[in-house]
Amino acid sequence: MRAAATMTRFVDGHAVELLEGGGAYFPALEAAFDAALHEIHLQAYIFADDPAGRLVADALVRAAARGVAVHVLVDGFGGRTMPQPLRARLRAGGVDLLFFRPDVTVFDFQRSRLRRLHHKIAAVDGVLGFVGGINVIDDMHTPGHTPPRWDYAVQVRGPLTAEILRLARQSWDTVARTYLHRRWPPWRSLPGALPPPAIEPGAPRAGAIRAAFVIRDTLRHRCDIEDAYLQAIALADREILIANAYFLPGVEFRRALVDAARRGVRVTILLQARVEYVLMRHASRALYRQLLDAGVHIFEYHQSFMHAKVAVIDGEWATVGSSNIDPLSLLLAREANVFVRDAVFAAGLMSSLQRAMDAGARPVVASGFRHGLAGRIAGWACYGIVRVLLGWAGYGARKDYL
16 A cells, blocks of 8 residues: 655745747757856656757756856766767756666566656756656657647746755666766866855745655655656646646546546547557547546647646646556656645646647547447456566566555
């Protein structure tokens, strides 16, 4: 059984800007890197050699040339296709580049291969942070799918920037310890650079928004993101809208959505229609019937490739981050989300989601969602395979999940 949930700790004093897609995210990232004075950390699952990747790489190299200590951490599996010329260019330009668990291949069957660095964060001088679901990859780069990629991030100023920097440093430190040739501390300044800023809990206020930075890791924060969702769903009294690219919730999460719908809350789940991973797609659809019969509204987004991981509840609670509602994110990967309590921010995210739904989403109608025998067998077989994989990965004891 899992431990009792920890209440999400919201902190006053933030300015949080919603960034929709790479068209908003990458220029904001470039501007932040160009203004950096001391220290930059950028961490992502993918760093592609495309227009977005080259724009970000150029900004990182420019910062390093000014004497800023620049550190880039990329997941070893997601970043395995990062070309050598791009890696060499960053390193030659003074950027420290490392890979999280790099010794993994498609045919690696070790359980640890599933424990990936999936968060997408940036920390600049301890005063500015970025959190979301957007990798360093161009929105139009969607092999096998219709572009553009639809995703979100946030730019944060205020006390939480110290927590974002702390996570960035800890992640870097963990990986750097496996590289014995590294010098310490791993965020050392380059010659002529100013000393890095100190992390202080009392970072200056930057606005009126209450926000929380919540992570998932394999130690002290194994269930924090899921718990934050469950707390908000349990307290909802009007409307829940969850938009998530990969959706395979556990028993407790499904029960929370069903309970909310039955007490009169309008519960809407927006999922991608494009098939990327066949196993997860069929396993996810095996759960539709239970949710639809309880009155949950399910929409599938057909217009392009949806990669979002966001939610809005009761018009004043919202989250943007990297965590899907599936076993890989909630049980295995390192994730990071920002949770916000602010009506104006929530309204902006809800408006963006509603526009996307109006333009490219179709409802899954309960009366029409009746698979034949072959479809039901395929769905539950995939669901069963996912359960077996969770047991193999060391999470068989989490019987409350699937």
